[in-house]
Amino acid sequence: MGERFGLKEATIHKICEVFARYPQVHRAILYGSRAxxxxxxxxxxxxxxxxxxxxxxxxxxxxxxxxxDLLLPYMVDLSILSHITDPDVIDHIRRVGVVFYSRDDDRQ
Known part of the structure; x- marks a missing residue:
C-alpha cells in the first residue's frame, strides 16, 4: 500500500470508515502541513x-x-468548518485544503 499526505493508505481508510458511519458528515478537508x-x-x-x-x-x-479509539500514531485535530470564526484559518483551509473524505466518493 502506498502513502498520501505522509500517511499510509490503511490509516486514511480507517479514518474515512469512521466518517462514513456518520451521514451528517459530507466531506472532510485536510489542511495544515500534511496538505x-x-x-x-x-x-x-x-x-x-x-x-x-x-x-x-x-x-x-x-x-x-x-x-x-483507532490508536493511530498521530494526533488528529477535528473541527467543523461552519464553526470556525477566524478568517485567517478559513482562508488557509480554502487555499491549501484538499479533500480527504467525501461521501460521494465511490472509493470510500
Whole structure:
C-alpha cells in the first residue's frame, strides 16, 4: 500500500470508515502541513468537517472519540468548518485544503 499526505493508505481508510458511519458528515478537508506537503513524521492530521445542520459539537466529540479509539500514531485535530470564526484559518483551509473524505466518493 502506498502513502498520501505522509500517511499510509490503511490509516486514511480507517479514518474515512469512521466518517462514513456518520451521514451528517459530507466531506472532510485536510489542511495544515500534511496538505501543504511540509509535514514531519510526527505532524498531526488537521481535518475540518463539512456536513448538514445535524453536524454539531456533540457529534464531533463522538467522531473524535472513535478516531481516538483507532490508536493511530498521530494526533488528529477535528473541527467543523461552519464553526470556525477566524478568517485567517478559513482562508488557509480554502487555499491549501484538499479533500480527504467525501461521501460521494465511490472509493470510500
Amino acid at each position: 501543504k506537503g511540509n509535514y514531519r513524521e510526527g505532524s498531526d492530521i488537521d481535518l475540518v468537517l463539512i456536513g448538514n445542520d445535524d453536524l454539531n459539537d456533540r457529534l464531533l466529540a463522538r467522531i473524535d472519540m472513535e478516531i481516538d
